[in-house]
Amino acid sequence: MTEQIHEALSRKYEAGFVSDIESETFAAGLDEDVIRRISAMKEEPEWMLEWRLRAYHNWLTMEEPDWAHVKYPKMDYQAISYFSSPKSMKDKPKSLDEVDPELLRVYEKLGIPLYEQEMLAGVAVDVVFDSVSVVTTFREKLKEAGVIFCPISEAIKEYPELVKKYLGSVVPRSDNYFAALNSAVFTDGSFVYIPKGVRCPMELSTYFRINEQNTGQFERTLIIADEGSYVSYLEGCTAPQRDENQLHAAVVELVAMDDAQIKYSTVQNWYPGDEDGKGGIYNFVTKRGLCHRNAKISWTQVETGSAVTWKYPSCILKGDNSVGEFYSVALTRGHQQADTGTKMIHLGKNTKSTIISKGISAGQSNNAYRGLVHMGPKADGARNFTECDSLLIGDRCGAHTFPYIESRNPTAKVEHEATTSKVSDDQLFLCKQRGLDTEKAVSMIVNGFCKEVFKELPMEFAVEAGKLLEISLEGSVG
Amino acid sequence: MSAWLQQVLHRGQAISDWLSPVRRQALQALNDTTWPGRRTEQWKYTSLSAVEDLALATGQSQSQPEVETIDGIDSLDLLFVDGELRTDLTTLNLPAGLHVSQLEQADALHQVAATSLYAQIKPKRHLFGLVNDVLAQNILFIRIEQDCHIQQPIRIISHSSDGHESHQRVLVQLGNKAKASIIEQTQGQSNSLSTGFTEFDLGEHAQLEHYRLLMHTKQAIYFGGCHFCLHDQARLDSTLIGYGSQLSRTDVDVIHNGEHANAKLNAVYLLAEGEHFDLHTTIEHAKPNGTTNENVRGIVGDKANAVFNGRIHIHRDAQKTLAELNNRNLLLSRRGQINTKPELEIYADDVQCAHGATVAEIEEEALYYLRSRGISRSQALIMLNFGFIQELINQMPNQQLAHWLAPQLRARFKEMEVR
């Protein structure tokens, strides 16, 4: 059966085309001057440049982390271009009508028809193409509710006080190697502010696309949910098929004030590289949320892309009674490597966290869950429940679990469980006996395995995730 | 580099015996080792600052420790005091098939057998494992001939006395279908540093009942380990009891090097005062159809710090492996710490592996039940805490040993801050 599964597992990456968009791209290399130029291109205030430079100097003193269960050749940070922008962005479009039609076609091809998104579901979309945000829809309607949703480059100019106060407040400049690099060179990303007591009237979403060759993408997202507010935010990513490895080092910071809730969902489908493991995105991302009193942050991720993933969306449960959640499906195939998980840092009383992680490994891939649950000395009555399940398809892949548990409080309770299994011959036999082919059967079984996570996704995303999983599995099966 | 390690390297160069080639390799590896810090994954939660500049006596020790006999067990006792073998091996009345010798005086035949063991079972030894490779003397070689069932438990007692540093090594080889029971016991509460590693080779169908009683307390610093290699159908039943001390680190490694081998590991740690106890276990399933069942439970009181790292590694060829690891902890005090990390690393698909870890308090419901029968809250807590440990003690194949241990464990409990 494994044979059959593998045969079917060699399907092409569907978002792998390159778009012929005229761009303006910096020469490769990183020094202070590059950072000054990025800042100047963005017409940033002086404080922002200073912030970047300080991050850059921090970065210079740091070393690339090597503790993750991934192997990749050392990256040459001087061979990467740190800025690329479609030429047509010079006079930035105000609405979709003004967007370069070629760009619209790109998104159409990706299955993200921007017009449709605008018209239909009532999803507000921010689109980041290479280093810049190209369009943000529904801004007016959101403004009526008091919600700010715009490219972060714009927010730096328009809402400097908010950005100054919160940027780097959850993920400090020198937090880790990739976060420091991002802090120095980030080019765009989304900014969201939900005012007190407001329930954001629609889902907000950002689509990220790396198009240009030899560029890195360093986006920065900052979401602030003020007291008692609610927002659901979706994020999707793709990149063209190229032989070189491209770096994506993003930082996402969430701030949930007292009684606020943030739901952050990701469907990550960066180019994973070809069958021989050539090319693909290095997805080194720092995502972290800070919960104040009674606040809740929920991370849901479906990770199917990237050659190497290094990503731990985390929650700092600082306020009493705050809640953190992490629901993850990570599927690796071919030569993909993923080291992903979460950190739940319980600082406040009666804080609660739930971690549900589903890892699926196929081909010659390696898929690791890495997590930390920390119960601080003041986290009286805190609770954590963690469940990590791995599914192996074939005998050339790896599935790993590295949960760190640190407890400093006798009244806190931590429960961690992990299991590993395979698609059993009995399950397959049953499905086939009922007339399903191997591929369909495996996809059904895997979908069932991931159900707990999918149900956390917003509806349209759940469908997309299911399909993505199916596509990703085709070719892994056989 | 630490002053202590420098002095180890210096002493290591002076040792010359037939094991020197292996010792030199370890010496080389030590030269290339940087002193572990917080960022060294292996030592993330265990600080070695107490060892860094330690300078203790390394010569002969005058101490004459008392060794308590175990009621109901007529064990064959082998006593080490500060790394020096005090038992006169020539006077031992050994059952047929059991050979106990000192490796330095081994004949050619035994040398061949020993080199396949010495520093061979666990390929990647940490700093103190390497130090032991370099410095261990009076190496004990216990060999049980094939088909021989040794009824009499063999007890190896290692005593550390005030101001001493010692390095002790034991090799145990069980021939095919051989059977034995070995109790390793460490003791001493004064300012001392000792390393103690034992390598076990279990032949096909061999059966080993093993106990490691880590009873060092107070000021003692200890680094030890047991490395087991299991061949086809071998069976290991091991129980580890750990008290904490100033600094205590133990590595248990089981390598399933044959098919259908079976390992059962139970471990208990009870920590009080400011003790630090670090247990790392690694189970390597290198061959198919192996079974591992590991249960580790700890109770941490006062300012004590428990570290547990339980790794299960299923190699590509180890299909049909069944491996389970469970770690449960009770934290009794606000000043105590528990750091646990069960790890799975799996490269074979047709396996059943699971691990679980919990840190919790005694269940309220159980507490209520006992109190509803008139038992005071504090007494109920002691009973429940003890019950938590007792469950594993009850599984010890040698219940005589369990009976001997029970009152000591109870006494230790009283030292702990059970509220």
Next chain:
Amino acid sequence: MLTIKNLHARVEQKNILNGLDLTIQPGEVHAIMGPNGAGKSTLGYVLSGREGYEVLDGEVLLQGENLLELDIEERARHGLFLAFQYPVEIPGVSNMEFMKESVNTMRQQRGEEPLSAAEFLKKAKAACQQVKLPLDFLKRGVNEGFSGGEKKRNEIMQMILLEPSLCILDESDSGLDVDALQVVANGVNSQRDGKRSFVVITHYQRLLDYIEPDFVHILANGKVVKSGDASLAKQIEKEGYAFLGLDSSEEAKA
């Protein structure tokens, strides 16, 4: 023996007992029946002092002592015994060790000398035999791996050993076959000595065929809505709780 006056209690913000009154004289057997959710089990938990059961109002006197002011274990030492509907499993703590500790605590309370190991073992064995539990159950962990029926019999064995003055049996009949039911009932009946009182909480009349009650009370919505003699239980068996004119949705809700 026991006087309950206007008892109000709640669990998790929900009022369960709403002004319950009950008086029990020495030697009497009172059956408490009622639909699911009437507060039957809550009564047992409140009397035994379980945490999370908050008394809002009312008074409970056990042999003149204000029960509500006492800790769980003090209530037990004053002679209150609750046989649980779902006894918890405590692996690692043996039944023997548990009961020995418990019995000697009770003896100390009564000013008696603690039993020696041998004396205790003799008593425990006898109690075990009385409820038809194999002797090796004494060595096993408390309720560990016991079947439902074995757990119930273990509760009765504890009752026999502890010699309480007031026994509350919380659905000790649920899930038992006829043989086990008889064992439980015989165990209870053997302890009826004219001084010891019993509160038998049950959903069905069945148990009362074996343990003849002096009084039967119907509990609904947290208070006693009807009291009578044994014939009341028989009437319920025939007609259900409907004749009481209770809101049938109450039962559905529970």
